[in-house]
Amino acid sequence: MNINRIRATLLQEYYMVQRSLETIVDVFVYPIMNIIVFGFISKFLLGSTDRSVFLSLIVAMLFWQIFSTSQYTISVATLWNMWAHNLTNLFATPTTFLEYFIAHAITALIKALLVFFVGALIAYFQFGYNVVNIPFPLLLVIMINLYLSGIAIGLVLVGFIFAYGTRIQALAWGFISIIQPLASVFYPLSVLPEPFQSLARFLPLTYMFEALRQIISQTAPLPIIHTQLMIGSCITLIYLIISFIIFKYLLAYSKDSGQFAKNDL
Amino acid sequence: MHLLEVKQLVKDFGSFRAVDGISFSISKGSVVGLLGQNGAGKTTTIRMLLGITTPTSGSLSYFEKDFFTHREESLQRINYISSYNTLVGRMSIWENLRVYATMYQIHAPNKKIAELLSYFEISDLKNKIYEDLSSGQKTRVNLVKSLLNDPELVLMDEPTAALDPDIADKTLSLIETWKKEKNLSILYTSHNMQEVTRICDKVIFLANGKIIEQDTPLNLAKKVTKAELILTYEKDPKPAFSYLTDRGISHKHKTPNQLIIQTKEEDIPRIIFDISKTGLWMNDITINKPTLEDFFLQISRKKS
Numbered sequence: 015m016n017i018n019r020i021r022a023t024l025l026q027e028y029y030m031v032q033r034s035l036e037t038i039v040d041v042f043v044y045p046i047m048n049i050i051v052f053g054f055i056s057k058f059l060l061g062s063t064d065r066s067v068f069l070s071l072i073v074a075m076l077f078w079q080i081f082s083t084s085q086y087t088i089s090v091a092t093l094w095n096m097w098a099h100n101l102t103n104l105f106a107t108p109t110t111f112l113e114y115f116i117a118h119a120i121t122a123l124i125k126a127l128l129v130f131f132v133g134a135l136i137a138y139f140q141f142g143y144n145v146v147n148i149p150f151p152l153l154l155v156i157m158i159n160l161y162l163s164g165i166a167i168g169l170v171l172v173g174f175i176f177a178y179g180t181r182i183q184a185l186a187w188g189f190i191s192i193i194q195p196l197a198s199v200f201y202p203l204s205v206l207p208e209p210f211q212s213l214a215r216f217l218p219l220t221y222m223f224e225a226l227r228q229i230i231s232q233t234a235p236l237p238i239i240h241t242q243l244m245i246g247s248c249i250t251l252i253y254l255i256i257s258f259i260i261f262k263y264l265l266a267y268s269k270d271s272g273q274f275a276k277n278d279l
Numbered sequence: 280m281h282l283l284e285v286k287q288l289v290k291d292f293g294s295f296r297a298v299d300g301i302s303f304s305i306s307k308g309s310v311v312g313l314l315g316q317n318g319a320g321k322t323t324t325i326r327m328l329l330g331i332t333t334p335t336s337g338s339l340s341y342f343e344k345d346f347f348t349h350r351e352e353s354l355q356r357i358n359y360i361s362s363y364n365t366l367v368g369r370m371s372i373w374e375n376l377r378v379y380a381t382m383y384q385i386h387a388p389n390k391k392i393a394e395l396l397s398y399f400e401i402s403d404l405k406n407k408i409y410e411d412l413s414s415g416q417k418t419r420v421n422l423v424k425s426l427l428n429d430p431e432l433v434l435m436d437e438p439t440a441a442l443d444p445d446i447a448d449k450t451l452s453l454i455e456t457w458k459k460e461k462n463l464s465i466l467y468t469s470h471n472m473q474e475v476t477r478i479c480d481k482v483i484f485l486a487n488g489k490i491i492e493q494d495t496p497l498n499l500a501k502k503v504t505k506a507e508l509i510l511t512y513e514k515d516p517k518p519a520f521s522y523l524t525d526r527g528i529s530h531k532h533k534t535p536n537q538l539i540i541q542t543k544e545e546d547i548p549r550i551i552f553d554i555s556k557t558g559l560w561m562n563d564i565t566i567n568k569p570t571l572e573d574f575f576l577q578i579s580r581k582k583s
Contacts, residue, residue: 016351016384018381018382018384019381019382019384021381022378022379022381022382023378023382025377025378025381026367026370026378029367029370029371029374029378030367030369030370033369033370033408034369094367095367098365098366098367098368098369099363099364099365100364100365100366100367101364102326102329102331102359102361102364103359103364103365103366103379103424104382105329105330105331106329106331106354106358106359106434107354107379107382107383108350108351108352108354108355108382108383109382110350110351266333269330269331269332269333270332270333271292272292272297272323272326272332274331274332275322275326275331275332278363278364
């Protein structure tokens with residue numbers, strides 16, 4: 015692994031973000047607007063009746079941005095290179111896929127933290143919730159899990175786009191809308207009907223958002239929250255490992271079928 | 280020492296064999312042309328040479344080291360340019376080149392980029408957005424990218440395909456000069472036979488994924504035995520016609536005063552001499568010798 019080549023991809027991402035209004039809007043404006051609009055709707059519906067549910071919704075929306083920004087950054091950055099017919103040029107250099115994705119994972123982290131920071135300020139100043147109220151170790155565990163889950167899903171989506179071409183590119187920004195209802199982001203898992211409840215238990219996000227709600231509403235003892243986070247973290251780790259295996263397989267398939275090169279035409 | 284050595288390279292896409300056991304090598308300072316009709320396997324070969332398409336079988340080595348186990352080392356010493364692959368349209372030329380210079384870990388990248396931009400006479404464009412450039416300007420920027428790491432070998436996949444003849448000629452001159460100055464080796468694919476004849480030392484002809492010929496452009500052109508003799512005349516051509524008909528020499532009128540004779544190149548002096556003896560008053564004599572394009576057409580027509 016070579017630091018300079020990671021730096022080169024970071025540099026490309028930096029220049030591209032500067033030059034692309036779409037990315038700025040998609041990564042920064044939409045998420046922040048979502049937090050604001052979602053916050054006001056929640057306040058209107060629940061603010062005066064059930065404060066803890068109201069806060070859970072805002073905080074869930076805030077933490078959701080970590081997952082969605084990470085996933086979006088990993089997937090769409092590669093699409094930009096495909097749309098520019100630059101993918102072959104990139105991988106005709108010594109840059110490896112690992113270096114390329116490490117660079118995008120760093121960018122994803124920076125973007126996710128920026129969105130989270132601005133969102134947290136809005137949550138504090140507009141809706142009166144300070145995320146620092148969440149015990150720091152728990153906050154960190156939840157953030158890391160959401161970030162890594164986003165990376166894992168983003169990586170698999172890029173693998174599928176490499177293997178099947180840009181005809182499935184809509185997944186890069188649309189796939190999370192399938193995950194969101196299933197992962198019980200805004201409501202307790204118990205609200206979901208079976209068999210979706212069982213299915214949701216396979217998602218690390220479900221455990222993170224369940225724990226988050228329990229922390230905010232203080233409805234569960236700490237050991238139960240810890241267990242939730244531990245199970246979720248194990249699943250995240252498994253997802254991450256599986257995502258690397260799937261990506262490796264899809265990349266090999268894409269190079270074997272010739273689709274990888276065709277993606278650039 | 281071979282810079283590139285390809286042995287029995289095969290690529291199957293399902294039941295379709297795109298590249299069928301090709302072997303060739305490129306040594307230092309040589310320019311090798313890879314020619315063939317559309318679908319002959321040229322681009323698939325280049326993609327395998329870059330590692331973006333996986334070969335079904337065969338071996339591939341750069342600088343006498345296996346490419347698949349020394350990918351990073353190999354790609355650090357070669358580069359690639361294609362008219363089909365561009366740089367990032369929204370970024371400026373300088374930004375695009377800075378990214379690649381960092382990828383190739385160029386020492387003093389700003390100086391290197393400035394030198395190359397100056398060589399290709401596009402220094403004034405450095406802050407322009409790539410997608411705002413003309414095709415000719417883009418090709419020059421792509422050439423700068425392809426030379427950033429001082430490559431020993433450049434794979435050029437139809438680099439002048441999108442250019443008008445004047446710009447293509449200028450681009451070729453720049454490549455030729457650079458090649459001479461740096462003793463650069465090039466693998467060059469093109470549909471333009473004049474270009475290939477001009478810059479290639481050796482030409483490899485592909486058809487249906489197989490190498491069917493490989494030689495110098497001149498030797499390949501010589502394999503086309505028929506040349507064309509065009510005579511423009513004034514007086515009665517009948518005796519000359521009788522001479523040609525009696526000897527079974529293929530001929531036809533191009534215009535009422537112009538005769539096209541198709542014959543072996545070595546017979547041309549004798550035919551001119553004999554026709555002059557028939558009393559034909561010739562105003563002009565044109566000899567079209569066989570070219571690489573004739574060889575390409577001969578092969579293509581044989582194939583179809």
